[in-house]
Amino acid sequence: MAAPTWVAVPDDSPFGVHNLPYGVFTTADRPQERRIGVAIGDHVLDAGAAARAAGAGTAGPEAGLLTAPTLNPLLTAGRSAWTAVRSLITAWLTDEAHRAAVEPHLLPRDSVTLHLAFDVADYVDFYASEHHATNVGRIFRPDGEPLPPNWKHLPIGYHGRSGTIVVSGTPVVRPNGQRRGAGLSAPSFGPCERLDFEAELGFVVGGPTAQGEPVPLAEAEEHVFGVCLLNDWSARDIQAWETVPLGPFLGKSFATSVSPWIVPLDALSAARVDPPPHDVGIQPYLDDRDTGTPPRGLDIAVEVRLRGEVVSRPPFSTMYWTYAQMLTHMTVNGASLRAGDLFASGTVSGPKREQRGALIELTWNGEEPLVLADGTKRTFLEDGDELVISATAPGPDGTRIGFGEVAGRVVAGPVLV
Structure with missing residues (x-):
């Protein structure tokens, strides 16, 4: 059974904690700064900011992959890193111990502009x-x-x-x-x-x-x-x-x-x-x-x-x-x-x-x-x-x-x- 999340997610949301799709976004106050985001309910988690806020004690070296402006460094890292990063993000959004550090980095989904999430190779x-x-x-x-x-x-x-x-x-x-x-x-x-x-x-x-x-x-x-x-x-x-x-x-x-x-x-x-x-x-x-x-x-x-x-x-x-x-x-x-x-x-x-x-x-x-x-x-x-x-x-x-x-x-x- 999917772990419950402390984020207020509508029951019928297709972006529940069991999904956590990745994207890249900007905000009106920082239009030139592309950031990796993760959709959760009606929000987007600024994944890089959440990784920094979680601190060295809870965010291993994989979390550094979330501070890039595209998904390409994460893609390069391979399957073990993908699993580890997904596990980290799930923990941030389900464990109340992380809430105080992570919650400030949840942005309303309708307030961000979404971009191509990765640089396409072939x-x-x-x-x-x-x-x-x-x-x-x-x-x-x-x-x-x-x-x-x-x-x-x-x-x-x-x-x-x-x-x-x-x-x-x-x-x-x-x-x-x-x-x-x-x-x-x-x-x-x-x-x-x-x-x-x-x-x-x-x-x-x-x-x-x-x-x-x-x-x-x-x-x-x-x-x-x-x-x-x-x-x-x-x-x-x-x-x-x-x-x-x-x-x-x-x-x-x-x-x-x-x-x-x-x-x-x-x-x-x-x-x-x-x-x-x-x-x-x-x-x-x-x-x-x-x-x-x-x-x-x-x-x-x-x-x-x-x-x-x-x-x-x-x-x-x-x-x-x-x-x-x-x-x-x-x-x-x-x-x-x-x-x-x-x-x-x-x-x-x-x-x-x-x-x-x-x-x-x-x-x-x-x-x-x-x-x-x-x-x-x-x-x-x-x-x-x-x-x-x-x-x-x-x-x-x-x-x-x-x-x-x-x-x-x-x-x-x-x-x-």
């Missing part, structure tokens, strides 16, 4: 939902097999652009690019006409590795620090023209939004479930059944709101490939990990129409417009549209773990000729 996006991949395959290959022949043998992914990963709330500028209309032999150039979202989870990596040293499945938890929400904005018309033969490029690289809160993997023990079974043989290095670890599937309920209206509720528990399989495949060729690496799950979609995690599926590539409550229709996103993704997962003793939100509003971009 970014990889996967394609791990069988339902999403099958739907997209049926849209573009209606007379053929929906899944490519390699899909069930390995987690398909591509390398994205880390420099355009932005925190929730950052406007998303409609990109320019080449696109070829149906029936036309030559492309045109201009603003994207088929802008889409993709509801995903992101996995934040720490515990760097040396080049040439793959990470086996059994060691995945040594390198996955936590989970965030992610929106892989997609220019479908630009993407369709450029993808063959080398895959996504400008159709994806203009913006990727992430939530400001990183939920520690340790907070998700009650959310672990068995992933869907594999119905074809896979290589032993990807066989996740007998690694002696808890299940790597995650029971995370995602919700997508367009212009304030819920349009989809994708279940992450249906994802065919697990975070451990993604990480292992990402490194099996010897590619090294760096603190701050981020890999994404790919669009989360379920078997039902209302569980599809992108407009390309919800509207069947624009053929079946989405009708909103006010009567307006959407095939793809229009300027001014705001897209908000949130998620929760089971916590201990019937509680819920919250991930916060990742939000972005589409704005018109420059028109190039």
Whole structure:
């Protein structure tokens, strides 16, 4: 059972003491000073200040990792430090002996400005939902097999652009690019006409590795620090023209939004479930059944709101490939990990129409417009549209773990000729 906390936390708060997600914030009186914070109820704990206030007798050397302006030093420190720091913060917020020292460093959550919590090193996006991949395959290959022949043998992914990963709330500028209309032999150039979202989870990596040293499945938890929400904005018309033969490029690289809160993997023990079974043989290095670890599937309920209206509720528990399989495949060729690496799950979609995690599926590539409550229709996103993704997962003793939100509003971009 989760320890009680002396902090006044609403009973239904998704940020209870069993969660304790990490973020980076500033305050109006110190706008240039970025500080690591931990969400608890309706407050943010200034973790560095709390570490200093707790004193040398209660805060070991791990607490010094909390005084940095980003999470990267903590990510570099590895699993043992992550466990120790989480234990320290839990003690500060549950033991009355620490209350007098720590309580002054609790700030109202609505009084702080949240920032990107870590400096992103490399970014990889996967394609791990069988339902999403099958739907997209049926849209573009209606007379053929929906899944490519390699899909069930390995987690398909591509390398994205880390420099355009932005925190929730950052406007998303409609990109320019080449696109070829149906029936036309030559492309045109201009603003994207088929802008889409993709509801995903992101996995934040720490515990760097040396080049040439793959990470086996059994060691995945040594390198996955936590989970965030992610929106892989997609220019479908630009993407369709450029993808063959080398895959996504400008159709994806203009913006990727992430939530400001990183939920520690340790907070998700009650959310672990068995992933869907594999119905074809896979290589032993990807066989996740007998690694002696808890299940790597995650029971995370995602919700997508367009212009304030819920349009989809994708279940992450249906994802065919697990975070451990993604990480292992990402490194099996010897590619090294760096603190701050981020890999994404790919669009989360379920078997039902209302569980599809992108407009390309919800509207069947624009053929079946989405009708909103006010009567307006959407095939793809229009300027001014705001897209908000949130998620929760089971916590201990019937509680819920919250991930916060990742939000972005589409704005018109420059028109190039």
